[in-house]
Amino acid sequence: MPERLSRISLRSVALFYLLAILFIPVGLVFFRAFEPGLAAFWTAVSSPDAQHALWLTFICTIVAVPLNTIFGIAAALYVVRGKGPGRKALDAIIDIPFAISPVVVGLALVLVYGENGWFGSSLVSSGFQVIFALPGMILATTFVCLPFVAREVIPTLRELGDEQEQAAQTLGANSWQTFWRITLPSIKWALGYGIVLTTARAIGEFGAVAVVSGHIVGQTDTATLYVANQFENFNLPVAYAVSVVLATAALFVIFSMTLLQRRQERSIKEES
Amino acid sequence: MAIAVENVTKHFGDFAALEDVSVDVPDGSLTALLGPSGGGKSTLLRVIAGLELPDKGIVRIAGEDVTAHAPQKRDVGFVFQHYAAFKHLTVRDNVAFGLKIRKRGKAETRKTVDELLELVQLGGLADRYPDQLSGGQRQRMALARALAVQPRVLLLDEPFGALDVKVRADLRAWLLRLHDEWPVTTIIVTHDREEAMELASQIVVVRNGRVEQTGTPDELYDNPGTSFVAGFIGPVANFDGRLVRPHDLTVLDEAEPGTREALVRRVARVGFEVRVQLLLDSGDPVEVLLTRREADALEIEENDIVHVRSERSFDLPVDEAIAAGEEVAVPEPA
Numbered sequence A: 001m002p003e004r005l006s007r008i009s010l011r012s013v014a015l016f017y018l019l020a021i022l023f024i025p026v027g028l029v030f031f032r033a034f035e036p037g038l039a040a041f042w043t044a045v046s047s048p049d050a051q052h053a054l055w056l057t058f059i060c061t062i063v064a065v066p067l068n069t070i071f072g073i074a075a076a077l078y079v080v081r082g083k084g085p086g087r088k089a090l091d092a093i094i095d096i097p098f099a100i101s102p103v104v105v106g107l108a109l110v111l112v113y114g115e116n117g118w119f120g121s122s123l124v125s126s127g128f129q130v131i132f133a134l135p136g137m138i139l140a141t142t143f144v145c146l147p148f149v150a151r152e153v154i155p156t157l158r159e160l161g162d163e164q165e166q167a168a169q170t171l172g173a174n175s176w177q178t179f180w181r182i183t184l185p186s187i188k189w190a191l192g193y194g195i196v197l198t199t200a201r202a203i204g205e206f207g208a209v210a211v212v213s214g215h216i217v218g219q220t221d222t223a224t225l226y227v228a229n230q231f232e233n234f235n236l237p238v239a240y241a242v243s244v245v246l247a248t249a250a251l252f253v254i255f256s257m258t259l260l261q262r263r264q265e266r267s268i269k270e271e272s
Numbered sequence B: 001m002a003i004a005v006e007n008v009t010k011h012f013g014d015f016a017a018l019e020d021v022s023v024d025v026p027d028g029s030l031t032a033l034l035g036p037s038g039g040g041k042s043t044l045l046r047v048i049a050g051l052e053l054p055d056k057g058i059v060r061i062a063g064e065d066v067t068a069h070a071p072q073k074r075d076v077g078f079v080f081q082h083y084a085a086f087k088h089l090t091v092r093d094n095v096a097f098g099l100k101i102r103k104r105g106k107a108e109t110r111k112t113v114d115e116l117l118e119l120v121q122l123g124g125l126a127d128r129y130p131d132q133l134s135g136g137q138r139q140r141m142a143l144a145r146a147l148a149v150q151p152r153v154l155l156l157d158e159p160f161g162a163l164d165v166k167v168r169a170d171l172r173a174w175l176l177r178l179h180d181e182w183p184v185t186t187i188i189v190t191h192d193r194e195e196a197m198e199l200a201s202q203i204v205v206v207r208n209g210r211v212e213q214t215g216t217p218d219e220l221y222d223n224p225g226t227s228f229v230a231g232f233i234g235p236v237a238n239f240d241g242r243l244v245r246p247h248d249l250t251v252l253d254e255a256e257p258g259t260r261e262a263l264v265r266r267v268a269r270v271g272f273e274v275r276v277q278l279l280l281d282s283g284d285p286v287e288v289l290l291t292r293r294e295a296d297a298l299e300i301e302e303n304d305i306v307h308v309r310s311e312r313s314f315d316l317p318v319d320e321a322i323a324a325g326e327e328v329a330v331p332e333p334a
């Protein structure tokens, strides 16, 4: 039975691949984190520096995600439904944060907003520091996870077509009502997925934030920077423990999405 | 006039989708826009609904110039070929949509929706989602949704185009009854001449962005203004260089003044009609339509010699009409 054989071998290749690059490494991090015991784990993640780092990651994420959600929806609507110029260009530009290395993004932000940057000097003199401070970190995080929502929503909007929206218009709905009652419910799964990816990416951001933050422990260290720092200082148990917090947050976001989706599917089936 | 379109032109880039189009739709009538695919029928309907802005010209609804009005302000019901059902809403909520936008009371909305669902025979399916309906049911839901807000005019863009033949025929009959019961001024777009002839009291033939002819089904059939209309609206034949309807040819046993001699090449009995292929003495072929009774009376058989006379012919170019007839046979891309 060659067909069955090939199916089994395909499956084992996929499984092996996932084991080698996903499950075993991530599993080991969890193992190492709890190896010294729960008390040690708790001490590691509750130190003031660790808490501050996690708090900064939280702040960056909580600002970047809504900003990119709104931007992503608006950009997707313009690219797919818009009539004005520059739609193709915008569609291509949205991908730039994917294409450019985060480190380069960080450097670019320094060039613009840094003390010697384009309008950084006037910002600094007016008392608003961007680089080596929270605003720059938020900016960097927002920049690197900018494409996700738009990238998820654009194909869904295209596939949806505009007939439902036109039907709503002929029934008297204005643009705002059409958006809330027809467009948004139709793209909600793509949007949800885009938000999940944005969140996971924001939590995990390292390179761009590393450049713009200046890496000051207890002041401008986000959780990922803190992990790297502890790792470099051979403080491995702490690095593993905070990594586990980060990984758990990301996994939680993705699992909650999957659960929501399944509940939605079930509720539709029960209606029939 | 319930709807008046005056000298409307609409270009997409360089392409003229509508060129100086004028149409009058009488109050309470059912008018069909008929024509080949790509002729501009949907564009015209969308201009009336406000979903497209014309480059030039005026659209009036109930006498009021609505050319600059947004679709929301026109009070039209629009039904799309592919239903445009709100997939995330139940049948009931689909139909209630326009009423909710208008902030009608809960009780009133529910009553109106229930009545409409009965009218479109979906009473039992109110809590289903559109994916759980057949194509015909979805289209009836779309009609109920459009009717719920009591529009001044109803615009249907190939509403039965995506359905199979049997369902189409049922829905056509049903639409006629609905229109009798609830005579909203209606425009229906179709590329199917039978659908147009059966439903409409007025047909507007649209082709290449222009109106070819407007009239009742009988006027178009009996007095086509162009050879395209002649061929698109009914069967045509070339009788000795003249354009005729195949049933306007009389076949006789004996020669009479005005008859031509012909050889019977083939006799095909198709239901109640008999199609006879003749070869005229000039060598030109022609097809004649007889009723069964006429054919039996003649005892017509292959290789007989018969005599043919045309009772009526159109003074129009023949080849174009025959080409138009062939265009009808080309299936519409889905």
Ligand SMILES: Nc1ncnc2c1ncn2[C@@H]1O[C@H](COP(=O)(O)OP(=O)(O)O)[C@@H](O)[C@H]1O
Residues within 6 Å of the ligand: B012, B017, B035, B036, B037, B038, B039, B040, B041, B042, B043, B044
């Ligand atoms: N939004 C549009 N952009 C460009 N061309 C269009 C658009 N809508 C329609 N057309 C063109 O206009 C012509 C008429 O289209 P349409 O009104 O849909 O014809 P019909 O409904 O008679 O089949 C077609 O050639 C079509 O390709």
Ligand SMILES: [Mg+2]
Residues within 6 Å of the ligand: B038, B041, B042, B043, B158, B189
């Ligand atoms: Mg069309």
